[in-house]
Amino acid sequence: MTATTSAPAALRPHAEEAFAEELDALAAADDRPRPERWRLSPWAVATYLLGGTLPDGTVISPKYVGPRRIVEVAVATLATDRALLLLGVPGTAKTWVSEHLAAAVSGDSTLLVQGTAGTAEEAVRYGWNYARLLAEGPSRGALVPSPVMRAMSGGAVARVEELTRIPADVQDSLITILSEKTLPIPELGEEVQAVRGFNLIATANDRDRGVNELSSALRRRFNTVVLPLPGTPEEEVDIVARRVEQIGRSLDLPGVPDGADEIRRVVTVFRELRDGVTLDGRTRVKSPSGTLSTAEAISVVTGGLALAAHFGDGVLRAGDVAAGVLGAVVRDPAADRVVWQEYLEAVVREREGWKDFYRACREAGA
Structure with missing residues (x-):
């Protein structure tokens, strides 16, 4: 008698595999005209990307957060x-x-x-x-x-x-x-x-x-x-949280809710350095050479969750994301490091409730 072994799970399934249940539910509920050889109608395709709730109660998760x-x-x-x-x-x-x-x-x-x-x-x-x-x-x-x-x-x-x-x-x-x-x-x-x-x-x-x-x-x-950058910090935090949660499930990492504060901090730092001004509009800051995109924020938070899972207590903290933020910001070791140090001292150090993040970033750059 031979043991039956299942095929190993893909690290990143294709979209049609990862969201097969949602696509099947949309196809079953979709009664609108479909172009030839389309699996769904244009309305259902848009619903699949933007999210929604079907008449039978099936929730379609948003794949894209932005203008409809x-x-x-x-x-x-x-x-x-x-x-x-x-x-x-x-x-x-x-x-x-x-x-x-x-x-x-x-x-x-x-x-x-x-x-x-x-x-x-x-x-x-x-x-x-x-x-x-x-x-x-x-x-x-x-x-x-x-x-x-x-x-x-x-x-x-x-x-x-x-x-x-x-x-x-x-x-x-x-x-x-x-x-x-x-x-x-x-x-x-x-x-x-x-x-x-x-x-x-x-x-x-x-x-x-x-x-x-x-x-x-x-x-x-x-x-x-x-495709524009996320229009508001809230939109970007939502995008990062959703993608990190999806990636984290496949890697058995801790849940995102425990790290919501750190996600907001990473997004805030990236937006302020990207835009050259703090979110309240009061302080101008220099921008580094990198893009500091939403995708990079997702990467930083995912890496932080891995640190928290394997070398911490499973809760995402400032120390878990500090090194990732430093690596994303400082691409040019000379010019970008100056930009980062100025931002750290002028903005992060003075921000209420960010002392732990300031200390973690200082230690990461030591």
Whole structure:
């Protein structure tokens, strides 16, 4: 008799797996018109991202906290023949929104091209199995379809992350795909035509302007939606708390409620240094070279929870996040350290109720 072993749990399940129950509940309750090959109607896709309560009492958790109209415009774009470009500074949840849009529309967020300086044209169009190519010559069997080609054939949503990191000549291979909805295969004298349901979501970091600018021809093929930074401290605290709780569950870390005060402190420090002024508007401060995004705040708090779980009493305290805050702020050891020390002495030291945070930050930087 052999023991049955279950497959190990994924560290980070894809969105369609992690939120399968919510997607199934939405599909069951969704009686609105759906574009061809869409798993949900545009209304249900927006509800999946923004959250809500279904008639049967099922609670849909918000995946994106921000203006509703931004999500509605993004979803409506995918229902047309225009591709979607999500643009924003680092940490504005571009990749997160892209993944959840693909999961809700197609039930598959894995048709992904990760943009880098080394991304080749084959990653966007197609490649070849060279062993079969040498043995058989050009054939369908030797062809290796890209995620974009597979999305075209299956009527699904493809994703291209960090589009402006991709070399310009590779970017331009998307023009025919987005304008003609066709991918020629000259080696075979054939082409792949996109079926209904196909579309493409790209993300771009506006801090990368000047790296590989999009050509005007390619930019015209996209409807651009700008994802802003959280508008208020409360929104940002909510975003950080939700994401840390989701990550923490997968890592068996302590619950977020015990660390709510430290989350608010991290968010406050990042916002003030990012904006160059304290939240009350009374004191101007210098900004460091880093972005201090919401994503970095999530990383700092998650790291702090790990410290609290494995080397503390399980409660997130100032000492658990201080080193992470220092590492996020001081990217340039010379200039950023001066900025941090001035902020620490002029703002943190004088703030009521922050003495423990001040001491922890001083010790972390010693």
